[in-house]
Amino acid sequence: xxxxxRLWVVMALAVGLAGCHSTPKTEVGGATKEYPxxxxxxxxDAVKGSVELNAETIPGFMEAMEMSYxxxxxxxxxxxxxxxxxxxxxxxxxxxxxxxxMRLRKIVVIAQAxxxxxxxxxxxxxxxxxxxxxxxxLNQSAKxxxxxxxxxxxxLMTFVYTRCTLTQxxxxxxxxxxxxxxxxxxxxxxxxxTHLLSVxxxxxxxxxxxxxxxxxxxxxxxxxETFAHWDFAVPSEDELAKMEQFFDLGVTKAEDGTLQHxxxxxxxxxxxxxxxxxxTNDWTVAAVMAEIRAAA
Numbered sequence: 001x002x003x004x005x006r007l008w009v010v011m012a013l014a015v016g017l018a019g020c021h022s023t024p025k026t027e028v029g030g031a032t033k034e035y036p037x038x039x040x041x042x043x044x045d046a047v048k049g050s051v052e053l054n055a056e057t058i059p060g061f062m063e064a065m066e067m068s069y070x071x072x073x074x075x076x077x078x079x080x081x082x083x084x085x086x087x088x089x090x091x092x093x094x095x096x097x098x099x100x101x102m103r104l105r106k107i108v109v110i111a112q113a114x115x116x117x118x119x120x121x122x123x124x125x126x127x128x129x130x131x132x133x134x135x136x137x138l139n140q141s142a143k144x145x146x147x148x149x150x151x152x153x154x155x156l157m158t159f160v161y162t163r164c165t166l167t168q169x170x171x172x173x174x175x176x177x178x179x180x181x182x183x184x185x186x187x188x189x190x191x192x193x194t195h196l197l198s199v200x201x202x203x204x205x206x207x208x209x210x211x212x213x214x215x216x217x218x219x220x221x222x223x224x225e226t227f228a229h230w231d232f233a234v235p236s237e238d239e240l241a242k243m244e245q246f247f248d249l250g251v252t253k254a255e256d257g258t259l260q261h262x263x264x265x266x267x268x269x270x271x272x273x274x275x276x277x278x279x280t281n282d283w284t285v286a287a288v289m290a291e292i293r294a295a296a
Contacts, residue, residue, distance in 0.1 A: 034168065035061045035090045036282070037104070041113075042066060043082055049074030051104070058090060061099075072105040083113025106262070125248050126277040132268055135243050137199065137233035140212035145233060148272065154194045154295045155268040156180065156288065159249050161202035161259055162214045172281050173265060174198065178218045179285045181230050184292075193270075193296045196230035201244065201251045202259060206234050248279060267291045 039055035045068075054066040071077055072091065080086070087108045093101040124130075134148040147155075158177060164170030177196055184191045198215070200206035206214075211232040216222045219230060235243055244251060250262040265278040267288065275295045278288075 031094075033092050033094070035059070035092065036087065036280075037090045038087050039085070041080055041082055041084045041086060044077060044080050046077050049077050051077075051080060053086075053104075061090070061092070070103045071107070072103040076107060080107070080109070081113045084109050085111035108262075122245070123248050123250075124246050125279075126246070126264075126266060126274045128274055128276065130274040132266075132272050132274060133242070133246060135235060135239055135246075137235045137239070138208060139231045139233040140208050140215050140227055142208040145231060147268075150195050150197070150268070151272050152270050154270060154275075154292050155197055156194065156266075156292060157197045157199065157268060158265040159199050159201055159247065159261075159263070161200050161261070162206050162210055163202065163258065168281050169261075169263065173263065174214075174218050176283075176285050176288075177230070178220070180289060180292075181219065183285070183289060184229070190293065190296055191229065194229070194292060198230070198232045199243070200232070200234040201240055201249065201261065203234050203237055203240060208234075248277075267295055269295045 035058045037053075037055050037058050039053045042052040042054050044051050048070065050068050050070040052066065052068050055064060057064045069090070087110055088104045089106040091101075091103050091105050092099045132147055134146050136144060136146050139145050156177070158173045160170035160173050162170075177198060181196055184194055200211060211234065212227075215227060215230065215232040216225045219225050234240075243249070247264045247266070248262070249264040250260075252260050254260050263279060263281055265283060265288075267275040269275045276288075276291045
């Protein structure tokens with residue numbers, strides 16, 4: 001399976017990665033809206049590339065209901081089975097008559113109906129108390145850094161890539177981090193006990209020079225930025241593969257050269273152990289600030 005279509009484990013495995021393309025696809029007018037969905041797969045249609053899903057209530061869209069949904073990425077259909085419990089994102093386009101072209105993307109199997117299925121790559125789901133390995137990275141100043149050097153401070157860490165243009169993925173993570181960075185700056189005692197780290201999973205493009213420019217824009221200090229409190233770094237290809245597996249991050253290259261990926265944001269304590277893990281984009285600045293304060 002290698003590093004083509006990545007399947008990663010949440011409790012079982014994850015499929016259908018989120019794509020950071022230049023613009024979301026909309027079949028007929030109007031913006032594409034996304035809704036989180038959970039449910040149990042009733043049946044799978046490999047020919048149509050769809051699943052019958054007994055879904056829980058989808059907040060802001062519909063009540064609990066069993067219905068058929070097409071898969072945005074039909075190649076993942078072979079990894080889904082009746083009885084699997086999943087989380088996913090329901091993408092919906094709209095025209096004058098209402099919602100159209102409903103499809104599932106970012107499918108994550110959280111409980112398998114077939115326990116005999118074992119993906120080639122086993123992904124680790126970060127859990128509170130897990131010790132974070134001493135991964136090595138190269139930061140925006142072309143300086144080698146390691147996870148171990150942040151011991152003694154509360155570390156807020158996320159994964160992005162600078163070419164991502166989707167507002168709900170990398171851009172949202174970086175904007176949230178920028179808000180947190182400014183909020184912490186307003187509390188000097190807490191600021192001194194914390195550090196931010198944005199890790200790129202695009203080593204072929206995100207060089208130290210690119211990361212420096214990206215970081216300067218998000219901190220808003222541009223050429224005056226010293227990066228004393230927020231590092232932007234990238235691992236080598238080999239180290240990246242290890243980090244993806246430990247931090248439950250799925251990354252694969254799309255046909256247009258962009259990267260499809262999941263999300264992974266963590267609060268890591270002073271002892272280098274996981275305090276909190278956020279595998280989606282639904283965490284808030286206020287909630288993570290509370291986790292940081294508790295850990296500090």
